Amino acid sequence: MRVHFIAIGGSAMHNLAIALHQKGYQVTGSDDTIFEPSKSRLDRHGLLPNEFGWFPEKITKDLDAIILGMHAKEDNAELLRAQELQLTIYSYPEFLYEQSKNKTRVVIGGSHGKTTITSMILHVLHYHEKEVDYMVGAQLEGFDTMVHLTEENDFIVLEGDEYLSSPIDRRPKFHLYQPNIALVSGIAWDHINVFPTFDNYVDQFRIFMNSIVNGGALVYNEEDEEVKRLAETTENPIRKFPYSTPGYSVEDGETLLFTPEGEMPIEVFGAHNLSNLAGAKWICQHMGIDEDDFYEAIASFKGASKRLEKIAENSTSVAYKDFAHSPSKVSATTKAVKDQYHNRTVIACLELHTYSSLNAEFLKEYKGALDAADEAVVFYSPKAVKIKQLEEVSADQIEEAFSREDLIIYTNPEEFQHYLKNKDFSNTALVLMSSGNYGGLNFDEIKEWF
Template sequence: MNIHFIAIGGSAMHNLAIALHQNGYCVSGSDDTIHDPSKSRLEKYGLLPEKFGWFPEKITANLDVIILGMHAKKDNLELLEAQELGLKIYSYPEFLYEQSKDKTRVVIGGSHGKTTITSMILHVLNYHEKQVDYMVGAQLEGFETMVHLTQENDFIVLEGDEYLSSPIDMRPKFHLYKPNIALLSGIAWDHINVFPTFENYTEQFKIFTDSMVHGGIMVYNEEDPIVKEVVESSENHIQKYPYQTPNHHIENGVTYLETSEGDLPLEIFGTHNLQNLAGAKWICQHMGVDEDDFYEAIASFSGASKRLEKIAENASTVVFKDFAHSPSKVEATTKAVKKQYAERTILACLELHTYSSLNADFLAQYQGALKFADKAVVFYSPHAVKIKQLEEVTHIQIAAAFQREDLIIYTNPQEFKDFIFSENLKNTVLLLMSSGNYGGLDFEEVKQIL
C-alpha cells in the first residue's frame, strides 16, 4: 500500500508514518517545517522529505491513502490535488480506527492525565510481556515509537485527544475511536479557540461517552464532579466503574501506596498521579492483569516524558520539567510538588505558551493556579502572542489573573534565564512548567546549575 502524509512532521503523524513504514508500507510525506525530535527520527528511517514545502506533483493516482495532519490548511496544495483525484483521505484518528475495527479498543480520555495513564498501562503490559497495539502522546522508555500497529494483537490502547482531527474533519479525535473500554480522568476547560464555552467543551465528553459500543466498560474518576455527572447521566448501555484516590502516605519524600500486601513505594507522587494509577489499575484488570501483578509492575514506573520529569537532583535541590500549562494542571502539579517536598522552597515557573493561556479572556481561569508555590514566576513571549494573532496581554492582566502580589513576570528569554541561573537553589525544588521552552531555554544547560 502507498501512503502519503500531508504534514508528516507532527508528533503523532511522524510516529504513525514510522509505524507503517516498519510494517512494510510504502510511506512518503510533506511538511513546510519539521523540528526535532520528529526531524531526526524521520531521517533515521529514510522518511524525511528532501525539501520542505507542499508539492502537488507528489499526489498521484498511485497513492492508496492520504493521511492528513492538523498542521495543514484547507487550501493546502497537496490536499486540493488529492481531493481533485478523488483519493481516500483520512485523519490519523480515522485511520487508526480503520486499522483497529476488529480489535478491542481501549481509549483513555480526559483534559489531563491521559498521557500518564496510557503510559502506566503500557508500562504494566510491557513489564508482563503482554503484546498490544497502541498510540500514546509521549515517548516512553523501552518503546521505539509512540504508535504500534499489528495484524495479530487483540487490544489497541489509544490516548483519546479531544482536539480536532484534521482541517477537513472538525470532530474531536476521540469521537472517532468507538471504544470497547474507556476511561475519563478529569474535565477542565481547555482549547478555547475551538470550544468557546465550558458547556461546549463538556459536551464533547458526553458525545465520547455515548460513542462507546453497547455493553462497553467506562472507568471514570468519581472525584471529579463533572466527569461523574457526564458518565452517570449517560443513557448509553455501558458498564460504569468509578475510581478514586487510593490510600497512601508520604515518608521521607517517598510516596507509599497502601495495599493488601503491604506498603508499596512509588517513583511517582501527587494526588493526581495516584488517581491516574487507580484508573490505570482498573483498565489493566479489564485487560487481564490482576491486582498483584499490576502493583509489581507499577512500582518501577517513573513517569511519562515531560510529566513531572526529574531532570536534575543533588542533596538539597531537585529540578522537574512538566508539560502542565492549563490552570487545573498547573495547580495540581504545584500542589503535588509542595506536598511531596513540604520542607523545601518551591520555585514554580510557568510559561504561558498555548492559545488558551495567552488569551486575555481565558487568563482569569488561572486564579490560584500557583498558590501552592513559595515563589512564582510567569514567562510569556510577546512574539508567541503575535504568531497566534492574539491581542497582546499585559503584566497587569497577568498579575490580576493569578492574584499573587509577589508574582514575578518575564517576557524576555535572556532575563528569565539569568533569573534562574542566579537564584540560590539550596533546599529548593525548581519546577519548570511549559509546553514550550521559555523562548529557547536549554534544559541540558539547566541540569548543570546544581
C-alpha cells in the same frame, strides 16, 4: 499499501509514519518544516522528505491513502490535488480506527492525565510481556515509537485527545475511535479557540461516552463532578466502573502507596498521579492483569516524558519539567511538588504559551493555580501574543489573574534565564511548567546549576 502523509513532521504524524513503515507499508510524506526530534527519527527510517514544501506532483492515482495532519491548511496544494483525484483521505484518528476495527479498542480520555494513564497501562503490559498495539502522546522508556500497529495483536490502547481531527474534519479525535473500553480522568475547560464555552467543551465528553460500543465499559474518576454527572446520566447501555484517589503517605520525599499487601514505595507522586494510577489499574484489570501483577509492575514506573520528569538533582535540591499549561494541570503539578517536598522551597515557573493561556478572557481561570509554590514565576512572550493575533496581555493583567501580589513576571527570555542561572537552589524543588521552552531555554543546562 502506499500511503502519503501531508504534514508528516508532527509529533503524532511522524510516529504513525514510522509505525506503518515498520508494518511494511510504502510511506512518503511532505511538510513545510520539520523540527527535532521528528527530523532525525524520520531520517533514520528513510522517511524524511528530500526537501521541504508541498508538491502536488507527489499525489498520484496509485496512492491507497492520504493521511492529513492538523498542521496542513484547507487550501494545501497536495490536499487539493488529492481531492481532485478523489483519493481516500483520512485524518489521523480515522486512520487509526481503520487499523483497529477488528481489535478491542481501549481509549483513555480526559482534560488532564490521559498521557500518564496511557503510559502507566503500557508500562504494566510491557512489564508482563503482554503485546498490544498502541498510540500514546509521549515517548516512553522501553518503547521505540509512540505508535505501534500490527495485524495480530488483540488490543489497541489509544490516548483519546479532544482536539480537532484535521483541517477538513472538525470532530474531536476521540469521537472517532468507538471504544470497547474507555476511561475519562477529568474535565477542565481547555482549547477555548475551538470550544468557546465550558458547556460546549463538556459536551464533547458526553458524546465520547455515548460513542462507547453497546455493552462496553466506562472507567471514570468519580472525584470529578462533571465526569461523575456525565457517567451517571448517560443512557448508553454500558458497564460503569468508578475510581478515586487511593490512600498514600509521603515520608522523606518518598511516596508510599497503600495496597492490600501493605505500603509500597512508588516513583511517581502527587494526588493527581495517584488518581491516574487508580484509573490505570481498572483498565489493566479489564485487559487481564490482576491487582497483584499491576502493583508489581507499577512500582517501577518513572513517569511519561515531560510529565513531572526529573531533570536535575543533588543531595538537597531537585528540578522537574512538566507539560502542564492549563489551569487545572498547573495547580495539580505545583501542589504535588509541594506535598512531596514540603520541607523545601518550591519554585514554580510557568510559561504561558498556548492559545488558551495567552487569551485575556481565559487568564482568570488561573486564579490560585500557583498558590502552593513558595516562589511563583510566570514567563510569556508578547511576540507570541502577536503571532497568535490575540489581544495584548499586560503584566498587571497576569498578576491580577493569578491573584498573587508577589508573582514574578518575565517577558524577556534572557532575563528569565539570568534569573535561573543566578538563583541559589539550596534546599529547593524547582518545577518548570510549559508546552514550549521559555523562548530558548536549554533544559540540559539546568543540571549544571544543581
